[in-house]
Amino acid sequence: MKYDFAVGQTNPETFPVEAFKRAAIQAIEDEHASFNQYPGGKGHPQLRALMAQRESEREGVRVDPEMMALTNGSMQGVTLVGQALMDAPGDQVITEAFTYSGTIAAYKGIGLDMVGIPVDESGMRMDHLEAHLRSMKKKPKFIYALTAYQNPTGVNLSLERRHRLIELAAEYEIPVVEDNCYGDVHFDGDKPPALYALSDDAHHIYLCSLSKIFAPGVRLGYVLARRPYFEKIVGRRFDAGSNTFAAAVMAKFYGENLWTHCEAANVALKRKRDLLVSRLKDVLEDECVWSHPTGGLFLWLRLPEDTDLDRLRTEATNKGFNYAEGRDFHETGERVPYIRLAFGHVPDDAIVEGIPVLAQCVQRARSSNAPRDFTSLFDD
Numbered sequence: 001m002k003y004d005f006a007v008g009q010t011n012p013e014t015f016p017v018e019a020f021k022r023a024a025i026q027a028i029e030d031e032h033a034s035f036n037q038y039p040g041g042k043g044h045p046q047l048r049a050l051m052a053q054r055e056s057e058r059e060g061v062r063v064d065p066e067m068m069a070l071t072n073g074s075m076q077g078v079t080l081v082g083q084a085l086m087d088a089p090g091d092q093v094i095t096e097a098f099t100y101s102g103t104i105a106a107y108k109g110i111g112l113d114m115v116g117i118p119v120d121e122s123g124m125r126m127d128h129l130e131a132h133l134r135s136m137k138k139k140p141k142f143i144y145a146l147t148a149y150q151n152p153t154g155v156n157l158s159l160e161r162r163h164r165l166i167e168l169a170a171e172y173e174i175p176v177v178e179d180n181c182y183g184d185v186h187f188d189g190d191k192p193p194a195l196y197a198l199s200d201d202a203h204h205i206y207l208c209s210l211s212k213i214f215a216p217g218v219r220l221g222y223v224l225a226r227r228p229y230f231e232k233i234v235g236r237r238f239d240a241g242s243n244t245f246a247a248a249v250m251a252k253f254y255g256e257n258l259w260t261h262c263e264a265a266n267v268a269l270k271r272k273r274d275l276l277v278s279r280l281k282d283v284l285e286d287e288c289v290w291s292h293p294t295g296g297l298f299l300w301l302r303l304p305e306d307t308d309l310d311r312l313r314t315e316a317t318n319k320g321f322n323y324a325e326g327r328d329f330h331e332t333g334e335r336v337p338y339i340r341l342a343f344g345h346v347p348d349d350a351i352v353e354g355i356p357v358l359a360q361c362v363q364r365a366r367s368s369n370a371p372r373d374f375t376s377l378f379d380d
């Protein structure tokens with residue numbers, strides 16, 4: 001597709017080819033003997049130490065590399081914690097009502113029932129969560145929360161709501177799995193610390209990834225947890241550990257400088273976010289409302305109620321424009337009038353040219369040309 005805003009990949013333009021080549025050569029020279037061994041449950045010690053330092057510097061808490069396990073992307077962490085925390089198919093997990101499609105597939109795949117809590121511009125609605133917990137018939141096994149630059153909506157869970165979530169989790173003794181895989185992809189404004197940094201309660205489990213700030217092809221993420229959950233989660237893995245070669249190269253790469261690449265990548269991603277928002281303002285302000293992500297790779301766009309979603313897909317495909325449909329992120333697959341625009345890997349000129357194409361498609365897929373009759377991204 002000429003204008004591909006569908007998939008949440010990071011920016012190929014900032015891939016650090018030369019530095020990564022140097023890191024690979026160094027890793028092979030220095031560590032080839034260890035490639036001959038199985039890595040075990042936690043994985044490459046130097047990469048864990050570097051990731052622990054990175055988490056400490058970003059989130060403001062001491063992180064123990066001995067309570068961290070490297071995983072095959074954060075997706076393996078998502079699945080492992082689900083398996084570790086559930087007892088039997090039919091157990092419940094609470095998520096945001098819009099959440100990552102891969103998590104929906106994984107949790108449904110292992111037999112969890114999902115309960116979606118509405119979100120707004122400040123993340124998961126704590127009033128709805130509280131109402132659900134007060135009236136629940138069955139205690140959920142855990143809460144899965146996308147706290148920063150939420151996929152798909154791009155919103156952050158506010159500091160006030162983070163504290164409330166911590167309180168509710170403690171009151172009801174429900175573990176919280178915080179998937180912070182976009183944590184490094186930060187553009188502007190303040191980002192509250194992770195739940196994991198705000199509470200040292202054992203109920204908090206934390207996932208992160210190198211896919212979003214570096215590249216998904218390295219397939220490296222990690223899980224942080226406290227006793228007894230850490231052992232329980234690592235005990236669910238039967239894959240003999242994560243790729244030592246990839247971990248060794250990443251450790252050499254980050255060992256040279258922990259933040260240089262992150263900062264450079266975010267400058268380019270911020271530019272793409274700004275271009276996208278400014279083009280939307282030029283061509284869709286009367287029809288649509290969208291999120292203003294301060295990080296991450298996604299913008300969430302609300303369409304007018306009279307948009308024929310099938311027609312929009314056909315019009316867009318004919319014009320070479322691709323996007324992700326709102327229903328892919330809905331826990332029940334409901335047809336909702338939203339689309340997700342992933343901007344991280346889209347060339348700047350394709351953003352500038354592509355958004356007016358999307359606007360034409362929206363206009364053609366509508367049954368009227370009346371201005372939108374909503375002012376905010378989410379209904380109450």
Ligand SMILES: Cc1ncc(COP(=O)(O)O)c(C=O)c1O
Pocket residue numbers: 008072073074075076078100102146151179181208209210211212216220221
């Ligand atoms: C919220 C969230 N969690 C996990 C993942 C999985 O990513 P990976 O396994 O590459 O770290 C994604 C990817 O899009 C995601 O958006």
